């Protein structure tokens with residue numbers, strides 16, 4: 287069943303300048319087109335990875351799907367209904383730090399726990415979720431007292447406890463070190479198996495996309511459109527070094543112009 | 549060790565400054581009526597303290613600064629919030645504020661004297677003016693510079709109504725507000741001395757101008773030192789606020 291339907295979606299940033307800032311200035315005279323005629327459907331409960339060159343409009347696409355911004359033309363339907371604005375039904379995990387620095391880990395996660403009306407139950411759920419992401423003992427720490435990886439995990443816990451129908455993750459692990467990223471990747475596979483949320487996930491890391499996704503949507507450079515749509519019907523855990531995964535991996539690297547995949 | 553160094557360094561620098569002062573007075577053979585040495589000033593300080601005049605001057609000045617600053621805070625922060633949040637209010641009032649802001653509070657002294665006469669009310673009014681505009685601008689720009697991510701997170705998690713202000717807006721701007729208070733209180737303390745030289749007949753500013761008129765340079769310098777000490781104490785008091793756990797994040801992030 288289709289959860290999300292993106293139809294003829296285009297976005298240009300309106301800023302028009304009379305003066306050219308540089309020879310190929312994007313905002314000169316016309317608005318700067320970022321997304322052009324995107325069309326795709328996302329199946330309920332699936333895990334879709336988005337890859338594409340930097341600045342191609344991935345975050346813009348996600349901001350529109352989360353309801354923070356309006357498209358220039360086209361529409362995004364969730365369960366057949368156009369998105370009207372931000373909602374706890376689709377939670378965004380931001381590319382940059384999205385925890386409130388003035389709240390402890392627990393208070394931050396409590397933001398997502400509004401659906402529990404009984405305070406005792408709510409507190410127990412919050413503790414369970416913090417525990418699940420390995421933050422037991424850090425409930426009362428402020429974000430600046432946590433490591434980068436712990437902050438990301440707290441943010442994921444805050445998103446998951448809201449039990450969103452859609453989870454939009456914009457390069458959530460981009461700023462982490464390699465080992466931590468691998469650990470977070472594993473946790474995301476578990477999350478996908480444990481929760482029913484439809485997950486949309488931006489990454490620059492092709493291996494990450496191959497490890498996590500049920501499907502990869504590859505966007506072209508700005509103005510961006512869907513360049514390739516690759517299903518990944520492989521069971522977890524996945525080994526990228528052998529079999530079909532390995533050849534698919536080579537193919538994708540080839541697609542983006544890197545001919546000697548490592 | 550770090551703590552020790554923290555306490556030792558200012559002691560050394562102050563000690564050296566006093567020694568240099570004494571040495572300069574002796575070497576250049578400056579007469580006490582032109583500029584007194586540290587011992588003469590200490591003597592004057594003791595005299596002022598024993599006569600009760602020092603204490604009375606300090607309380608008079610602090611009384612005015614406290615009231616002026618307090619009233620300015622009560623008026624500027626709410627208005628700054630409104631101007632930060634509500635675009636039309638900003639479009640309407642900001643030009644006026646920016647026009648009035650660069651007019652030194654000292655330029656208002658004649659107006660204050662005309663309206664309010666010599667006395668506390670004039671001085672408090674001048675302190676109010678000196679604090680009101682900077683605090684207003686600090687508050688407004690703090691609201692305008694809140695990270696858009698925080699606003700989006702709030703919308704995303706359905707933080708609405710009054711909670712938007714108590715859980716997001718106010719905590720997000722609190723560190724900026726405290727910095728604003730700190731800087732503004734420093735300015736207020738600068739202005740009170742000048743105001744007291746003209747608009748009233750008590751307080752530390754008056755102590756200094758009166759010392760000059762009666763050729764007591766030792767009183768003048770003693771007054772200056774008291775101003776410095778109290779300025780430090782005020783700044784230290786407000787800087788404690790920056791250590792609150794829900795405010796400390798700003799420093800840590802850099």
Ligand SMILES: Nc1ncnc2c1ncn2[C@@H]1O[C@H](COP(=O)(O)OP(=O)(O)OP(=O)(O)O)[C@@H](O)[C@H]1O
Pocket residue numbers: 299301318320339340341342343344345346347381508
């Ligand atoms: N508010 C804005 N006003 C004007 N142009 C914008 C605005 N936001 C984004 N853009 C432009 O839109 C394009 C896409 O930005 P976006 O942040 O979506 O890229 P991205 O694909 O997420 O890149 P990255 O992978 O580096 O995060 C960029 O060229 C950027 O200059």
Ligand SMILES: [Mg+2]
Pocket residue numbers: 344345346381456
């Ligand atoms: Mg991005």
